Amino acid sequence: DIQLTQSPSSLSASIGDRVTITCRASQNILMYLNWYQQTPGKAPKLLIHGASILQSGAPSRFSGGGSETHFTLTISNLQPEDFATYYCQHSYTTLPYTFGQGTKLEIK
């Protein structure tokens, strides 16, 4: 199985800050990487697919980058509703699809 490792596991930031979360894959997955946001008591919400394509309806302050084994999710100008847990997920041709362990973003 393809392993996804996110860093950091948790992060404190302030409103208006810019933060970056990293996801590393155990093998080359080209651009087959998605990002989700999950708030407590809710299902995950797709933010980014194909490493850098913003999902319809997701705010433009979210951006994704990277390829092969190294990917990033950047949130610019943090808003109160952005404090949540973020997950990466691969969709490379090799099943199973797997998720990273999550990064919890908290208010400083």
Place this chain on the structure above:
Amino acid sequence: EVQLVESGGLMVKPGGSLRLSCSASGFLFRGHSMHWVRQSPERGLEWISLISGDGSSTYYADSVKGRFITSRDNIKTSLYLQMTSLRTDDTALYYCARSNQAQSVGFDHWGQGTLVTVSS
């Protein structure tokens, strides 16, 4: 509006069986592959199965292969997960999720989840 509503979650004993349902509305159901994803504190988010739009193809994670069966009824716009030989580590919140239609397969709509607890 796309809506996915799961049901059927219960507390069951190890070795027991359960059938989850997911009722879909607001989109062309047969046009999308569908997935089951579960979440627990111990295992995090875990993809467990995929079924194609016409139901002809199914895929499973090794952790559930041979014990769980995914099916769908495109007339009733419903997705099902038949779970057998349940184990304590199957305890989780089970989500159904719609597959997007992009090159990078993602889950663009999720239900609210249904809780399965396996305990003696």
